[in-house]
Amino acid sequence: MSVTEAIANRSEVLIRCEALTRQWGGLIAVNQVSLDFCLGAVHAVIGTNGAGKSTLINMLSGEIAPSSGSIYLKSENITAWSQPRRAQAGLGRSYQRNTIFPSFSVLENCRLAAQSRTPKPWHWWQSASSCAQSLAAARQAAELAGLQDWLDQTAGLLSHGQKRQLEIAMCLAGHPKVLLLDEPLAGMGAEETDRMLTLLEKLRQDHAILLVEHDMDAVFRIADQITVMVNGSVIASGTPEEVRNNAEVQAAYLGGH
Amino acid sequence: MPSKPSAAFVFVLAFFATLALYPLVGGKFGVDLVTKIMIYAIFALSLELLVGGTGLVCFGQAAFFGIGAYATVLLSPSSDPAGLALWVFAILAASIYAFVVGALSLRTSGVYFIMVTLAFAQMAYYVVHDTPLGGGTDGIYLYIKPVFGPFDLDQPNTLYFVTLLSLIAVFVFLARLSVSRFGRALAGIRVNEQRMRATGFSTYPYKLAAFTISGGLAGLAGFLFAVKDGFVNPEMLSWHLSGAVLIMIILGGIGHLRGALIGAFAFALLQELFKSEAIFGAFAKHWHLGLGLSIIASVALLPRGLVGVPAQLQERLWGRSSRRAQSLGDTDVSH
Numbered sequence: 001m002s003v004t005e006a007i008a009n010r011s012e013v014l015i016r017c018e019a020l021t022r023q024w025g026g027l028i029a030v031n032q033v034s035l036d037f038c039l040g041a042v043h044a045v046i047g048t049n050g051a052g053k054s055t056l057i058n059m060l061s062g063e064i065a066p067s068s069g070s071i072y073l074k075s076e077n078i079t080a081w082s083q084p085r086r087a088q089a090g091l092g093r094s095y096q097r098n099t100i101f102p103s104f105s106v107l108e109n110c111r112l113a114a115q116s117r118t119p120k121p122w123h124w125w126q127s128a129s130s131c132a133q134s135l136a137a138a139r140q141a142a143e144l145a146g147l148q149d150w151l152d153q154t155a156g157l158l159s160h161g162q163k164r165q166l167e168i169a170m171c172l173a174g175h176p177k178v179l180l181l182d183e184p185l186a187g188m189g190a191e192e193t194d195r196m197l198t199l200l201e202k203l204r205q206d207h208a209i210l211l212v213e214h215d216m217d218a219v220f221r222i223a224d225q226i227t228v229m230v231n232g233s234v235i236a237s238g239t240p241e242e243v244r245n246n247a248e249v250q251a252a253y254l255g256g257h
Numbered sequence: 258m259p260s261k262p263s264a265a266f267v268f269v270l271a272f273f274a275t276l277a278l279y280p281l282v283g284g285k286f287g288v289d290l291v292t293k294i295m296i297y298a299i300f301a302l303s304l305e306l307l308v309g310g311t312g313l314v315c316f317g318q319a320a321f322f323g324i325g326a327y328a329t330v331l332l333s334p335s336s337d338p339a340g341l342a343l344w345v346f347a348i349l350a351a352s353i354y355a356f357v358v359g360a361l362s363l364r365t366s367g368v369y370f371i372m373v374t375l376a377f378a379q380m381a382y383y384v385v386h387d388t389p390l391g392g393g394t395d396g397i398y399l400y401i402k403p404v405f406g407p408f409d410l411d412q413p414n415t416l417y418f419v420t421l422l423s424l425i426a427v428f429v430f431l432a433r434l435s436v437s438r439f440g441r442a443l444a445g446i447r448v449n450e451q452r453m454r455a456t457g458f459s460t461y462p463y464k465l466a467a468f469t470i471s472g473g474l475a476g477l478a479g480f481l482f483a484v485k486d487g488f489v490n491p492e493m494l495s496w497h498l499s500g501a502v503l504i505m506i507i508l509g510g511i512g513h514l515r516g517a518l519i520g521a522f523a524f525a526l527l528q529e530l531f532k533s534e535a536i537f538g539a540f541a542k543h544w545h546l547g548l549g550l551s552i553i554a555s556v557a558l559l560p561r562g563l564v565g566v567p568a569q570l571q572e573r574l575w576g577r578s579s580r581r582a583q584s585l586g587d588t589d590v591s592h
Contacts, residue, residue, distance in 0.1 A: 087457030
């Protein structure tokens with residue numbers, strides 16, 4: 001993809017939330033959050049623990065219903081859509097805690113994720129492993145995430161870093177347009193972090209990526225846009241440079257970083 | 258599926274071959290007993306689809322079994338013997354009830370699911386127990402047994418082979434199902450339903466389909482049981498039976514279809530053993546005690562069920578060998 005195309009793409013908003021709010025009793029986890037996530041851009045959401053980042057991802061992916069506000073996929077209002085329907089429409093997510101299928105092989109983890117594209121549950125006589133389409137998607141996703149040499153390994157026996165890679169691979173296997181990544185770098189070593197960032201660079205071209213991450217060096221290295229949340233509210237949103245120089249952010253979060 | 262036959266495959270083949278040859282030596286009593294056990298094996302397989310295949314612990318499986326049996330008797334024509342239609346109706350009746358129960362109970366999960374399925378089964382139990390519909394506590398007789406084309410199910414040997422064929426068909430069906438897209442999705446739901454939803458699977462229809470199929474298979478077992486005994490009573494829907502079939506698959510080893518086969522035979526044979534006056538004399542009256550103790554012992558000593566015994570022995574003899582995956586507490590597709 002050429003630079004101009006990438007810039008042109010960047011204006012295309014894939015997913016947008018408006019005044020998104022979630023409260024549990026008196027606790028407001030996410031408060032009036034309005035954000036855009038564009039094709040070709042990594043949009044990082046940072047904030048301390050409990051700032052509402054995971055709740056935001058959970059609302060966008062459909063795991064939790066918002067108390068108020070709306071979510072749009074392109075121009076369609078998807079606020080009332082179930083999580084599976086959103087996933088079918090191109091919303092992929094990864095989890096902060098590993099939620100792989102530990103007893104399945106790496107390939108089967110990815111294949112099952114890819115199977116959501118061609119579910120055909122009524123083909124009961126046909127072996128799932130003969131589904132060329134989902135196998136190809138699974139292999140491709142595993143390779144993208146750097147797991148091509150571990151396809152037959154039982155997923156539960158992978159190293160922590162590899163499990164994080166598998167999280168991403170499973171997310172990619174369903175060919176989503178939007179990636180909602182909840183701390184993909186958590187617990188990764190320097191080398192693994194590097195590899196993951198390289199992968200995100202590559203994925204950026206044809207995805208809209210929401211990245212929730214605590215590793216500030218990584219965030220400032222890769223993000224096109226950074227949003228800072230404190231106690232459920234957005235206090236700043238802009239380019240890495242703008243956010244770095246924002247006085248409120250420095251006071252509230254970066255602490256003179 | 259692996260290209261070279263696995264030990265499990267050879268075992269299952271030998272198991273069915275033995276059953277096919279058994280009537281040559283079994284005698285009248287033996288044929289009757291093994292027919293009953295094979296019916297229980299079908300019943301156990303139906304539950305294994307839910308518990309081992311999908312991770313849904315249903316504690317009301319007897320309702321589907323009983324409804325299949327009652328439908329068989331109630332829908333039997335009073336003059337001519339019934340044909341294959343009766344078989345279809347019995348399975349349909351159980352499936353429909355399972356569909357309704359599943360549609361409601363699958364909105365809950367965990368221990369609530371167990372309780373709701375039990376409640377629905379008790380409901381069905383009291384309907385046949387306390388209303389004249391099914392003859393009340395006395396039950397009802399099936400006077401004329403069905404005839405499937407050339408096969409008269411009134412003949413014990415014919416019924417034996419029809420039951421064996423049904424068992425094989427159910428086993429093969431579930432084995433195919435477990436490696437199909439549908440079965441793999443069920444396995445995914447068992448291991449991590451949240452992830453399946455995030456991946457784009459609407460898990461509710463999958464679980465409901467599994468529940469309905471399971472109910473239909475239990476109904477098939479109920480049909481065969483009604484035909485064998487020529488009699489149905491409300492105890493066929495009781496929670497004791499739901500518990501017994503759960504114990505069968507636990508005893509055999511959850512997560513393997515052959516576990517349901519082995520479990521059904523082990524359970525029934527243990528029951529016969531402790532009931533035998535020749536061995537236990539007057540104590541045979543208290544067979545529940547011996548059966549219960551032996552089940553407690555086997556669950557304590559064989560956490561993976563009887564299916565896991567070879568692997569357990571292997572580990573004992575050769576140390577903790579290559580079977581590391583099993584330490585994950587959940588095994589992948591296996592018959």
